[in-house]
Amino acid sequence: MAQTAPFSSDTLMDLLRTIRTPQTGLSLASAGRLESCTVDDDGRLTLTLTVPREQAPELSGLCDEAAQKLQTLPNVTSATLILTAHRPAGAPEPNTGPQRGTPAAAQPAAGGHRPLGGPAAPDAPVLPGVKTIIAVASGKGGVGKSTTAVNLAVGLGMEGLKTGLLDADIHGPSLHRMLGTTGKPEVVEGRLQPVQAWGIRAVSLGMLVDEKAAMIWRGPMVMGAINQLLSDVDWGDLDVMVVDLPPGTGDAHLSLTQKVPLSGAVIVSTPQDIALIDARRGVTMFEKLKVPVLGLVENMSYFCCPNCGHNTELFGHGGARHEAEAMGVPFLGEVPLLADIRSSADSGVPLVIGAPQSEGGKAWRAIAHTVATAIRTLQA
Numbered sequence: 001m002a003q004t005a006p007f008s009s010d011t012l013m014d015l016l017r018t019i020r021t022p023q024t025g026l027s028l029a030s031a032g033r034l035e036s037c038t039v040d041d042d043g044r045l046t047l048t049l050t051v052p053r054e055q056a057p058e059l060s061g062l063c064d065e066a067a068q069k070l071q072t073l074p075n076v077t078s079a080t081l082i083l084t085a086h087r088p089a090g091a092p093e094p095n096t097g098p099q100r101g102t103p104a105a106a107q108p109a110a111g112g113h114r115p116l117g118g119p120a121a122p123d124a125p126v127l128p129g130v131k132t133i134i135a136v137a138s139g140k141g142g143v144g145k146s147t148t149a150v151n152l153a154v155g156l157g158m159e160g161l162k163t164g165l166l167d168a169d170i171h172g173p174s175l176h177r178m179l180g181t182t183g184k185p186e187v188v189e190g191r192l193q194p195v196q197a198w199g200i201r202a203v204s205l206g207m208l209v210d211e212k213a214a215m216i217w218r219g220p221m222v223m224g225a226i227n228q229l230l231s232d233v234d235w236g237d238l239d240v241m242v243v244d245l246p247p248g249t250g251d252a253h254l255s256l257t258q259k260v261p262l263s264g265a266v267i268v269s270t271p272q273d274i275a276l277i278d279a280r281r282g283v284t285m286f287e288k289l290k291v292p293v294l295g296l297v298e299n300m301s302y303f304c305c306p307n308c309g310h311n312t313e314l315f316g317h318g319g320a321r322h323e324a325e326a327m328g329v330p331f332l333g334e335v336p337l338l339a340d341i342r343s344s345a346d347s348g349v350p351l352v353i354g355a356p357q358s359e360g361g362k363a364w365r366a367i368a369h370t371v372a373t374a375i376r377t378l379q380a
Contacts, residue, residue, distance in 0.1 A: 007073060009034050012047065015069055019062050028062055031055050032083075043077035044184045045070055046208050051083055056224075059083065064190040080187055080208065082228060126230050126260050129237040130164065132375050134294065135256065135265045137245045137282050144299035144335070145169075145268045147345050148364070149244035150178045152266065154350045155368025157199035161239040161375065164194060167204030168226050168256060169246045176206040180348020184208060191234040198353055203233050230259055240375050257289045263378050264294040266332065266371065269320045271298055279320065283327055294374050295330035296320045297367060300337040332370055335363045 017029035028049060035048040047070060051059050063081045070079035127133065136149040146169060153165040167175040176182075179197040184207050186193045194201035205225060235241065243256060256262065265286045269279035283293050298320030324331035335341075338360045344351040351361045352368070 007037065011073075012037060012070075015073075016049070016066060019066050019069065021058050021062060023058070026055065026058060028059060028066055031059055039076065040184060042183060043075050045073070045076045045079040046082065046184070047079065048082045056083055067187065067190070078184075078187060080184070080192070082208070083224070127235060127238075127241065130235060130241045131238065131379055132240045132263045133243060133260050134240060134371070134375070135243045135245050135262055135286075135291070136268065137265055137286070138247050138268045138279070143247075143268050143270045144341075145247060146174050146178065146244050147341060148266070148268045148297055148299060148335070149242055150175060150345075151350050151352050151364040152368055152371065153200050153202075153242040154198045155352045155365055156240055156242065156372055156375075158352065158365070159368055159372035161372055162237065163200040164235050164238045164241040165200055165202040166229055166233075166241060166243045167202070167206065168229065168243050170205055170225050173204045173206030175202060175244060176204040177348060178345045178350070181207065185233075188234065190232075192232055193234055194236075198350055201235065201238070203229055205229065226256060227259060239379075257291060262286075262289075262291045264292045264374065266294050266297060267329075268297045268299055269323070270300045271320060279323060280327065283329060293329045294371060295332035296324040297332045298334045300335070330370075333363055333367045335360055335367075 012034060013029040016032070017027050019029075020027045028051075032049040032051045035050045037045065037047045039045045060083060063083065066081045067079045070076060070081065073079075136145055136152060138145040146167075149165065153163050157163040165175060165179075167173045169175075176195075179195070179202055181195045181197050181202070185195055185203060192203060194203050195207065245256065265282075267279050267282045267286075279296065283296075286293050321331045321334075336359050338358065340355050340358055341351055341360050344354050347354070351358065352364050355361045356365065
């Protein structure tokens with residue numbers, strides 16, 4: 001478990017003051033402001049530094065050297081430095097979507113820094129080894145989006161696809177718990193190594209910060225964190241990356257579509273009208289961003305009594321299917337409301353692994369099969 005680091009801010013900033021850019025002599029301490037610093041029980045330190053947006057590209061090349069020096073602190077076994085960049089006061093807002101006639105991947109990223117391993121070429125692809133990237137999104141919270149993302153990703157791995165899972169739900173990262181992973185990712189040559197779990201590779205901000213920490217971040221900080229989770233992680237070669245987005249339609253969605261070319265999106269909703277209103281917004285957003293909607297998933301479609309087997313439609317039933325038909329997008333399937341789904345998420349064993357023959361396990365396997373078929377069609 002991570003805890004506040006037993007080092008004073010003066011100690012940390014004095015160390016960072018010794019690390020300077022060779023071009024201008026600018027130091028991390030003089031340019032940056034300490035945002036947070038935590039150390040887990042294994043001695044892995046994570047330090048977050050806020051720097052001016054215009055200086056972030058120059059400072060990002062110092063992160064490797066800074067991490068090595070932070071490792072010299074007492075009882076620290078490894079260190080990771082995360083840069084976040086705010087938009088300067090009075091500066092124009094970042095682009096809110098791809099410009100007409102320009103591919104989304106070519107748009108300038110809304111973050112303000114480059115990978116820990118050093119500056120990248122301006123036109124270098126962010127994820128050169130990833131063939132397909134799909135997002136899992138919802139118009140509102142509480143509909144089971146993250147649970148769907150986990151079971152979909154693991155299900156795609158079971159379909160024979162080399163799969164990665166990125167938790168971009170910055171304000172509420174939870175996939176590390178749902179996958180049963182503990183500790184922090186290793187850093188090799190300045191790049192985070194994804195955690196291996198249930199046949200897939202995964203990274204979540206929850207692996208890097210204290211679980212008790214409140215993620216009170218402004219828009220530019222959110223976008224900067226997503227950029228680093230994409231650029232600073234050694235994802236390697238993947239057939240597909242599943243990205244769990246925050247609920248709603250906001251900065252994280254725009255940042256992702258500006259940074260990487262999304263091949264499609266899966267929208268999760270519950271059957272009741274109030275959830276479907278927000279699901280429509282999600283579909284509309286991806287349509288405006290020129291991202292194909294692979295389909296809708298109706299989660300908590302019905303409650304299956306474990307004693308008598310009777311189905312009760314607690315939130316109505318069939319709403320997402322009807323909505324998909326009305327909007328002209330595919331309907332991917334229904335997932336029931338089961339106690340096993342809750343317990344599987346808490347225990348860190350995805351339902352498709354822990355109870356594949358349950359109603360929920362079979363539903364997610366069927367959805368994963370449908371999405372895998374769509375992915376193979378896209379890659380053909």
